[in-house]
Amino acid sequence: MSEAKALQKLSLKIVGMSCSSCANTIQKKLNSLDGIIDANINIATEKGQVKYDDSKIDVESILKGVEDAGYQAILDEEKNTEKITLKIKGMSCTSCANKVEKTLGEMEGVKAANVNFAVEKVSIEYDPKKIRLIDMQKKVSDLGYELNLEEDEDNGVDEDEIKIKNSARIMKISVTLSSVIMGIMMIHMFVRPIPGYLPIIAVLGFPIVFGTGWHVHVGSWKALKNKSPNMDVLVTLGSLPPYLIGLMGLFLPIQAFIEMATTIMTFHLVGKYLEVRAKGKASQAIKKLLQMGAKTAKIIVDGEEIEIPVKDLQTGDIMVIRPGEKVPTDGIVIDGNGLLDESMATGESMPVKRQKGDEIIGATINKQGLLKVKVTKVGKDTFLSQVVKMMEECQGSKVPIQEFADRVTGYFVPAIMIITVLTFISFILFPEFHLRIIEWGATFLPWVNPDLNPLTLAFITSTAVLVISCPCALGLGTPTALMVGSGMGAEKGILIRNGEAIQTFKEVTTIAFDKTGTITKGKPEVTDLVMIDGVEEKEFLYYAGTIEKGSEHPLAHAIVEKAKDEEINLGEVIDFNAIVGMGVVGKIDGEEVFVGNRKLMKKNNIAYESYEEELIRLEEEAKTAMMLAKEGQLLGIVAVADPIKEDSAQAIAALENMGIKTAMITGDNKRTAAAIGKKVGISHVIAEVLPDGKVEEVIRLQEKYGTVAMVGDGINDAPALKQANVGIAIGTGTDIAIEAADVTLVRGELSAIISAVKLSKAIFRKIRENYFWAWIYNAIFIPMAVIGLLHPLIGAATMATSSLNVVYNSLRLKKQDIEPSYNKA
Numbered sequence: 122m123s124e125a126k127a128l129q130k131l132s133l134k135i136v137g138m139s140c141s142s143c144a145n146t147i148q149k150k151l152n153s154l155d156g157i158i159d160a161n162i163n164i165a166t167e168k169g170q171v172k173y174d175d176s177k178i179d180v181e182s183i184l185k186g187v188e189d190a191g192y193q194a195i196l197d198e199e200k201n202t203e204k205i206t207l208k209i210k211g212m213s214c215t216s217c218a219n220k221v222e223k224t225l226g227e228m229e230g231v232k233a234a235n236v237n238f239a240v241e242k243v244s245i246e247y248d249p250k251k252i253r254l255i256d257m258q259k260k261v262s263d264l265g266y267e268l269n270l271e272e273d274e275d276n277g278v279d280e281d282e283i284k285i286k287n288s289a290r291i292m293k294i295s296v297t298l299s300s301v302i303m304g305i306m307m308i309h310m311f312v313r314p315i316p317g318y319l320p321i322i323a324v325l326g327f328p329i330v331f332g333t334g335w336h337v338h339v340g341s342w343k344a345l346k347n348k349s350p351n352m353d354v355l356v357t358l359g360s361l362p363p364y365l366i367g368l369m370g371l372f373l374p375i376q377a378f379i380e381m382a383t384t385i386m387t388f389h390l391v392g393k394y395l396e397v398r399a400k401g402k403a404s405q406a407i408k409k410l411l412q413m414g415a416k417t418a419k420i421i422v423d424g425e426e427i428e429i430p431v432k433d434l435q436t437g438d439i440m441v442i443r444p445g446e447k448v449p450t451d452g453i454v455i456d457g458n459g460l461l462d463e464s465m466a467t468g469e470s471m472p473v474k475r476q477k478g479d480e481i482i483g484a485t486i487n488k489q490g491l492l493k494v495k496v497t498k499v500g501k502d503t504f505l506s507q508v509v510k511m512m513e514e515c516q517g518s519k520v521p522i523q524e525f526a527d528r529v530t531g532y533f534v535p536a537i538m539i540i541t542v543l544t545f546i547s548f549i550l551f552p553e554f555h556l557r558i559i560e561w562g563a564t565f566l567p568w569v570n571p572d573l574n575p576l577t578l579a580f581i582t583s584t585a586v587l588v589i590s591c592p593c594a595l596g597l598g599t600p601t602a603l604m605v606g607s608g609m610g611a612e613k614g615i616l617i618r619n620g621e622a623i624q625t626f627k628e629v630t631t632i633a634f635d636k637t638g639t640i641t642k643g644k645p646e647v648t649d650l651v652m653i654d655g656v657e658e659k660e661f662l663y664y665a666g667t668i669e670k671g672s673e674h675p676l677a678h679a680i681v682e683k684a685k686d687e688e689i690n691l692g693e694v695i696d697f698n699a700i701v702g703m704g705v706v707g708k709i710d711g712e713e714v715f716v717g718n719r720k721l722m723k724k725n726n727i728a729y730e731s732y733e734e735e736l737i738r739l740e741e742e743a744k745t746a747m748m749l750a751k752e753g754q755l756l757g758i759v760a761v762a763d764p765i766k767e768d769s770a771q772a773i774a775a776l777e778n779m780g781i782k783t784a785m786i787t788g789d790n791k792r793t794a795a796a797i798g799k800k801v802g803i804s805h806v807i808a809e810v811l812p813d814g815k816v817e818e819v820i821r822l823q824e825k826y827g828t829v830a831m832v833g834d835g836i837n838d839a840p841a842l843k844q845a846n847v848g849i850a851i852g853t854g855t856d857i858a859i860e861a862a863d864v865t866l867v868r869g870e871l872s873a874i875i876s877a878v879k880l881s882k883a884i885f886r887k888i889r890e891n892y893f894w895a896w897i898y899n900a901i902f903i904p905m906a907v908i909g910l911l912h913p914l915i916g917a918a919t920m921a922t923s924s925l926n927v928v929y930n931s932l933r934l935k936k937q938d939i940e941p942s943y944n945k946a
Contacts, residue, residue, distance in 0.1 A: 129174075129175045130171070130172055131170075131171040132169070132170055132171075133168060133187065133194045134167065134168055134194070134196075135169055135187065135193070136167070136195065137191070137192040138162075138167060144163065146190050147169065147187055148161065148169075150186055150187070150190040154178060154182070156173050156182075157173050157183070159172045202232055202248050205244070205245050205247075206244045206513045207242065207245065208241060208242055209236065209261065209267065209269070210241065210267040210269070211265060211267050212236075214353070215527075215595065215597070216349065216351035216352060216592055217238070217340075217352075219236070219530055220264060220349040221236050221243065228260060229251060229252060230252030231245060231246070231247045231257070232246040232247060233245070233246040235519055237600045239597055239604060240600070242513070243268070244513065244518070254270050263347075264343070264347050265340070265344070282401070285394075285397055285401055288393060288397045291333045294328070294332070294333050295329050295333040295334070295383075295387045295390045295391075296387055298328060298383070299387040302322050302325050302326060302379075302380055303380070303384070305318065305321060305322060306322070319370055319371055319379070320371065322367075322379050322383075323367065323379055325383075326364060326380075326383040329386050330361065330386055334356075334360065334390065337353050337357055338353070338357050338361065341353040341354045351534055352534070352593055354534060355538075355590060356389045356588065358541070359385045359584050359587040359588040360382045362382075363584060364378070364379055367379030367382065376574075384914050385913055385914065385917045388917035388918050388920075388921055389921065392917075392921020392922075392924065393921075395921065396924050399932065413465055414431065414483065415447035415448070415449040415450075415483070417429065417449070418438075419441045421441060431449045434499050436497060436498070437495065438496040439493055439494070439495055441492075442491070444489050446487055447485070448461070448484065448486070450496055450498060451481070451483045451497055451503045452480070452483075453480050453481070453494065453495050454475055454479050454481060455494065456477060457491050457492040458475070458477075459474075460473070460475075460488040460489040460490060461474075461475050461481060461485045466482050466485060466504060466508075466614060475492070482504045483504060483505055508611055511618055512607045512611055514618055514619065515620060518603075518619040520603070520620035520621060520885075522624060522888060523599040526595045526895075529592075530595050533595070534592060537586065537587065538587075540586055540903070542583075544582055544906075544907050545579045548579030548583075549576070552578075555908070555909055556575075562908075568912040568915065569910055581909075581912070581913060582907070584916075585906040586906040588917040589906045589911060589916035589917075589919055590899065590903055590920070593924045594898060594926070595892070598888055598927055599888050601891070601927065601928050601931035602884050602891060602931045604931070605887075605931045605935060606883065606887070609880060609935060609937070613939065614867035614868045614873060615866060615867075615876060615877045616866075617863070618862065621863075622847050622881070623885055625863075626864075626881035627881060628827075628828045629830045629846065630782060630828055631783070631784060632781055632782075632784070632829070632831075632832060633807075633819060633829060633841075633845070634784065634786070635785075635815075635838050635841075636785055636789065636797065637675055638675075638834045639833055639851055639871070640766065640769045640773075640871070641764060641797070642764045642765070643675060643763065643834070644679075645676050645679040645762060646683075647680060647682075647760070649739060649760035650662075650757065650760075651735055651757050651759075651760070660756075661749060661756055661759075662684040662687055663684070663691065664709060664751060665684065666680055666683070666684025666685070666691045667684075667693070667694055668707045668709060670694060672699055672705050676761045680759060692709050694714075695707065695708045700721065702788065703720045703721040704716050704747065706721075706725075712751055713751070714750070716749050717748065718747065721748075722748055722750065725750070726753065727755055728755065736748075737792060739758070740790060740792035740796065741792055742796065743793060743800060744793065745763075745789055745790075746758050746760045746793075747759050747760075765800060767870075768872045769801045770800065771941070772871035772875055773801050775875050775942070776874070776875065777802065777804065779875075781878070782804055782805060782826060783805065784804070785803045785805070785806050785807065788808075788810055788811065790808060791808040813840075815840065816840045823846070829847075830846060830847040831844070831847075831848055831849065832871075833848075834851055838850075847863050848862040848863045849863070849866065849874065850864070851865075851866055864877055876940060879939040880937075880939045884934065887930060887931055894923070894927060902919055
């Protein structure tokens with residue numbers, strides 16, 4: 122346990138790197154230091170992530186390690202923070218959530234705090250060097266709520282089910298006693314007077330107001346003590362004073378309101394039960410994901426197969442997975458062939474073939490074949506855990522439209538209390554004015570009684586104002602829609618990281634695509650070899666394959682694979698250098714060899730002009746043509762093509778039909794880029810862009826078209842994804858932990874972008890609808906209550922209905938069709 126506590130994470134900005142070799146040098150240096158658990162350097166983002174044991178090495182030594190490698194490291198303050206999602210108990214409405222959020226957000230060391238009232242969780246981003254979780258827990262406790270410092274884990278306990286059962290038990294007790302009271306009241310009023318009627322209903326009402334409703338009064342006291350009145354305060358004021366005044370009727374000849382007090386509390390408890398049950402339905406997506414995981418795994422130990430709990434799996438274990446069994450955790454196939462149902466991860470219903478060397482995802486189902494799989498990820502590093510984490514981040518985030526509603530909610534309850542007092546005073550001071558309105562209302566509203574005395578009318582009207590006013594509907598509008606929508610997205614392989622992206626998505630005018638791995642499959646193949654006279658194919662592939670061994674580019678990999686397919690034994694390269702935007706240079710068998718484009722040839726005075734027509738022909742066929750030269754002499758041309766994904770053209774056409782412009786940003790030369798752009802229907806092609814120039818191109822698109830989304834692989838395109846208004850990362854297999862993106866598409870197909878656009882619009886539409894209904898309820902019924910035309914019992918029922926309407930409206934999102942129309946039969 123002490124070792125786990127010593128493990129720390131550090132994010133660095135690296136200065137001075139020029140190519141992937143630099144990144145490898147730094148990575149190798151850091152990993153050689155005692156105390157470094159793992160170091161990863163990303164040349165694209167010029168950043169590094171380091172896991173280390175702080176009992177063996179400190180931050181200064183890590184920085185010095187980078188310096189010893191010949192580069193400079195700066196602490197990345199933005200990344201050296203922790204993110205955690207914790208359960209919070211005791212909140213009764215969104216006013217409570219806003220108070221907790223504001224208090225935590227103001228603490229030193231807390232970068233951001235978002236409270237999701239609907240799922241009773243808080244997402245906190247903080248600097249552990251400046252503040253401890255125990256300090257936050259104490260602060261929340263001072264407010265009257267409980268912060269659980271243990272992160273959520275699937276312990277087999279369904280907390281939603283427990284809440285529903287507890288809420289149902291309380292509601293049933295209250296409804297039963299209230300029904301008896303109402304029955305006695307009917308007999309007393311319309312059949313025959315019941316001796317001792319008032320003491321009987323006072324005794325029956327006590328367990329409701331002070332028993333099943335006691336937690337409401339406790340919440341009210343805590344809220345008032347912290348000067349942050351909430352929904353509990355309104356319910357308490359609507360039930361406790363009427364009950365106490367009713368008790369005075371035992372001794373004084375005054376109107377008793379015990380029936381009203383018990384019914385108001387009962388309506389509130391019924392509404393809370395229905396709300397808890399509805400919120401449980403809205404949060405089912407995460408619950409379903411957690412339940413998808415296998416509970417046990419069969420592994421090979423000392424040549425024998427044994428069964429162990431999944432939580433005991435370790436990286437490197439060899440799992441045996443038979444047909445019909447779930448894959449226990451993420452891994453790589455080391456033996457066997459199988460057909461896997463990956464619909465839980467990608468939304469794709471057709472099983473996919475997996476064989477030796479393929480990565481597979483935990484919780485998927487092996488439909489056919491026996492597989493032996495080496496464990497690569499366990500616990501919170503697995504695909505399933507990352508999906509749950511991203512969904513929780515989305516559900517805990519804020520949509521900009523919510524900020525106004527939060528501000529209103531913060532003033533709502535105090536404003537209602539003031540309106541209630543003013544209403545009571547107005548009825549006392551101007552009874553004739555109000556009586557005229559009530560007499561008019563009595564002509565068409567059966568519950569309005571103008572025969573009551575002014576004091577009674579004032580009291581009933583004020584109570585109606587309290588119990589009709591509901592800030593909960595406003596607070597539930599966004600989180601419930603996000604809960605349902607993010608769950609729908611996860612089922613389709615669309616992972617939305619934050620709520621802001623949903624609102625921004627609807628304003629996107631242009632979507633820019635990276636080419637390799639996004640529009641194309643990202644697995645290039647050699648299509649043409651054009652050699653000058655006297656050069657043999659084997660000689661050509663020997664030099665081309667040998668030098669490209671040192672490159673990490675997908676095109677280089679295609680050339681190496683071609684050489685291996687021809688069974689050519691590759692040599693060794695020294696003095697290898699990758700020149701960004703041009704190609705590679707190195708020495709093979711003492712001779713200088715070049716592979717690259719026209720820029721590289723011109724720079725090294727290598728004549729290639731006689732082959733210009735051949736280059737143009739290949740480029741116009743959407744192939745990337747590279748020239749091979751040795752000792753200043755051209756040997757020939759190798760052409761590589763990256764096949765276009767089957768649905769790229771359809772998806773881009775669909776986006777254009779939706780009124781969204783499309784652009785492609787690529788390092789390819791203009792002819793090749795134009796040929797690919799024409800094939801898929803891209804309207805704006807931007808070619809010959811160096812890797813670090815993508816950000817500037819995104820900025821230009823933003824200046825020209827406004828709101829821009831960028832689609833890329835999430836690794837090399839990370840800076841451009843960050844610059845775009847919405848970053849969309851194409852996920853592949855188990856690699857979905859892409860911090861730069863707002864949206865991750867687990868499947869590689871671009872059709873998922875259409876679904877993502879449709880989903881974001883549908884979610885935002887539901888959010889707006891929810892706010893409309895929340896405002897309408899309050900805008901219509903509060904004025905009715907103020908002028909005396911709303912009975913408190915109707916107000917209590919309407920208050921509960923308003924919150925339920927918002928939650929069930931969000932649940933109707935599940936009926937929304939987000940599939941691309943061209944995918945339908």
